[in-house]
Amino acid sequence: MNLTEQVLKTRTSLHGDPALHKLDRQYLWHPFTQMDEWQQEEPLVIEKGEGPFLYDTDSHRYIDAVSSIWCTVHGHNHPYIVSAMIEQLTKSVHTTLLGLSNPPAIQLAEKLISCAPKGLKRVFYSDSGAAAVEVALKMAVQYWYLKGEKRTEFLRLQESYHGDTFGSMSVGYSETFHKPFQEMLFQTHTIPSPYFLKREKNLTEEEAEKESLAQTRTLLESHGAATAACIVEPLIQGAAGIIPHSPRYLKALYELVKSYHLLFIADEVAVGFGRTGTLFAVEQAEISPDLLCLGKALSGGYLPLSATLVTEQIFEAFCAPFEEFKQFFHGHTFSGNPLACAAGIASLEIFKKENTLKRLSPKLELFWSFLKEKIEPLENVIEVRGRGFFAGIEIGKTKQENFPVEFRAGKKIMMAARKQGIIFRPLLDTLVLAPPLNIQEGILKELLNGILNSIQDGLR
């Protein structure tokens, strides 16, 4: 460090970079953020990422406990992904997939199909999870249309989240988020979640699953013929607050839906690529969806890239002479972007090269025994839930009762965690942990102890 750099560093080290803070407040509108509150606080500005760590503009180190919103499965700036990207940069940054192809898009598609659940044969690229879901919904409706059936409704699970575009809002309707748009959204039928049935009606897990399935059957009886597909986030509903269901339930739901001849869409935007312990969550239920949505970690979490994988049966329905106009009229400027696909190929190769999933199991044991033995017994913890490296810690005033929303328990603990060198983003009062899959055991322990301390410090 030269003298100027040193002076600059000492000058900014107490309060971050005030000039950047001012510009942030002046020009940015942050996603899912109450900007009125944001503007009264000091933003945390991240300048660098390396492995499981993030560094702010003052070079303070933080553990990224949520993999930058469930994306960076191999940590930040993994040298293997970065070098694959640099190599691609010397060739092209972007060329279109409309009427042209490019090697990384082709090779990633082949790799995805070779590891995806059997039956999935074609890859349609987009650039966000929401777009991958839109594509799945549109493909499902057009599939039936091409078959001469009008099916424009969808089945979806209570509290589901599938993205923020109109179609994905329709299948992820939430009163709090989407009230202003309610009349503009299309018809869906909501399957009661076994998790909430169990919790609200005090049922056993089996009873709750049975009741959910019975109600699904009733929905299918009355609306099945007008319904194109059932869409589900397999095993964990992320944005709902890390809400789990069992592989047994997922399998039973799939079989029920298929017995009424609907299409089944698995939205693995959040859970895909190892998050729940297997490469894809549906593997644990031994089911193979008709459509599979991927996003977040698809590029290793480094660039915007998503995909909708479909069966040959769906693909073929769209194949006809040009003049019949049966093709799928949908595309995005950056569909199959070669740089993002190069990152995606490298990310999949790392799973093999580093044996990521096999090396995860001892860490899962450590993670869940700490959460169950040290965190769940705390008086301010209602419940710890989740699967794999995807956990929700629900904070409460007591073991049974949530804090009032305005108390901001989740946020208080998030701020306390920052002092411990840990970054996560809660979902209301549920703390979310989704560490990179390759986090070292020592760092994982540091993370868990830090969370334990922050729950106590944050509520003090």
Ligand SMILES: *Cc1c(COP(=O)(O)O)cnc(C)c1O
């Ligand atoms: C994040 C998420 C989406 C939306 O992905 P974006 O890239 O943010 O549009 C869709 N479905 C699920 C399950 C998600 O977690």
